[in-house]
Amino acid sequence: MLRLYDFHESGNGYKVRLLLAQLGLDYGWTDLDIMHGASRTPEFLRLNPNGRIPLLVLEDGRTLAESNAILFHLARDTAFWPEDPFEQARVLQWMFFEQYSHEPYIAVLRHWHLAGTLDDHRHELEDRRARGEAALDVMECHLEDHAFFVGERYSIADIALYAYTHVAEEGGFDLSSRSVLRAWLERVAAQPDHVSITDLPPRQL
Amino acid sequence: MLRLYDFHESGNGYKVRLLLAQLGLDYGWTDLDIMHGASRTPEFLRLNPNGRIPLLVLEDGRTLAESNAILFHLARDTAFWPEDPFEQARVLQWMFFEQYSHEPYIAVLRHWHLAGTLDDHRHELEDRRARGEAALDVMECHLEDHAFFVGERYSIADIALYAYTHVAEEGGFDLSSRSVLRAWLERVAAQPDHVSITDLPPRQL
Numbered sequence: 001m002l003r004l005y006d007f008h009e010s011g012n013g014y015k016v017r018l019l020l021a022q023l024g025l026d027y028g029w030t031d032l033d034i035m036h037g038a039s040r041t042p043e044f045l046r047l048n049p050n051g052r053i054p055l056l057v058l059e060d061g062r063t064l065a066e067s068n069a070i071l072f073h074l075a076r077d078t079a080f081w082p083e084d085p086f087e088q089a090r091v092l093q094w095m096f097f098e099q100y101s102h103e104p105y106i107a108v109l110r111h112w113h114l115a116g117t118l119d120d121h122r123h124e125l126e127d128r129r130a131r132g133e134a135a136l137d138v139m140e141c142h143l144e145d146h147a148f149f150v151g152e153r154y155s156i157a158d159i160a161l162y163a164y165t166h167v168a169e170e171g172g173f174d175l176s177s178r179s180v181l182r183a184w185l186e187r188v189a190a191q192p193d194h195v196s197i198t199d200l201p202p203r204q205l
Numbered sequence: 206m207l208r209l210y211d212f213h214e215s216g217n218g219y220k221v222r223l224l225l226a227q228l229g230l231d232y233g234w235t236d237l238d239i240m241h242g243a244s245r246t247p248e249f250l251r252l253n254p255n256g257r258i259p260l261l262v263l264e265d266g267r268t269l270a271e272s273n274a275i276l277f278h279l280a281r282d283t284a285f286w287p288e289d290p291f292e293q294a295r296v297l298q299w300m301f302f303e304q305y306s307h308e309p310y311i312a313v314l315r316h317w318h319l320a321g322t323l324d325d326h327r328h329e330l331e332d333r334r335a336r337g338e339a340a341l342d343v344m345e346c347h348l349e350d351h352a353f354f355v356g357e358r359y360s361i362a363d364i365a366l367y368a369y370t371h372v373a374e375e376g377g378f379d380l381s382s383r384s385v386l387r388a389w390l391e392r393v394a395a396q397p398d399h400v401s402i403t404d405l406p407p408r409q410l
Binding site for chain 2: 013019038049050052063064065066067068069070073076085086089090092093095096097099101104122124138141142180182
């Protein structure tokens, strides 16, 4: 059986949980307390030398890190990954946008809020907030003319971008005036077999 | 003909220039002065609303952003992208690692050095340097047992990681004691049709 090493508050982990649910795949789930070093133990570093969750372990023991690479692996040959080669590249374009221009601002500010460490980062807050708003602007600009990010259908590009956008308010981002973005969030949440970030699988060690 | 919007000092742009050279593809090349806002003009934002280079424009006018998505698009069906599905996911794993855990530290410190703005970021320098060193550690750990990042052959994972690693010293990272990493840099530089980051195509507006 597949096994996912994860942290229950992680949006990167939630991406994988959401796709696994929508694919109807069973998996073992290990919730690591990354706030207290559980992804930096010698045991976990043997699985992922980069010390990060999520990490997927396949049935044969091979490991795969990086949330968006895991999405690619699970989605291939399914409706969540387009058949058209250029659309595939566009899905990856949005997933790299997510990791470079979105997550470091929107997810990281949420993390600092949840961990109570905002004050340790006061010199960076204004810049991170501005860059997060800029990422939301880029998304809204695209969604003005599109129902989903690629090919007018729900794909892993939407899953990757939904994970931290739908909880951006937990990092202090105000989405109330972003009606185009909120309509897309609702379209994503209305997809078959959607699960929320708080719908957690049974914990296993 | 393909057209690449780029900035001559950019490692992200160099990734694409290197692969295009190794694929033997002709392309038009536009060098944008991103230090002075050339990627934020209304004209360029129409091509890439995220305001970043590199940007590839296909023969039919379609655009593709994000260096690693461009590598994927160009490499598919060539020897630079593996045939094995799991190896494909591993290539993407390393490319997401590059954009999330490597580029924001190693490339950004180089950028601040080159732009002369290190002092504006003094509160972040120690943390960025430590995270850059950690990324180099992860690469070395993998390369202890491997000639290249995936499948024991040169792929776009190597191109993505080579681009900023081979100029890491321009950002103040000392590679002199990292013999495993340096041996891999030499293997990459010895690939057929390799071009350097300073081998620039003819400029065109």
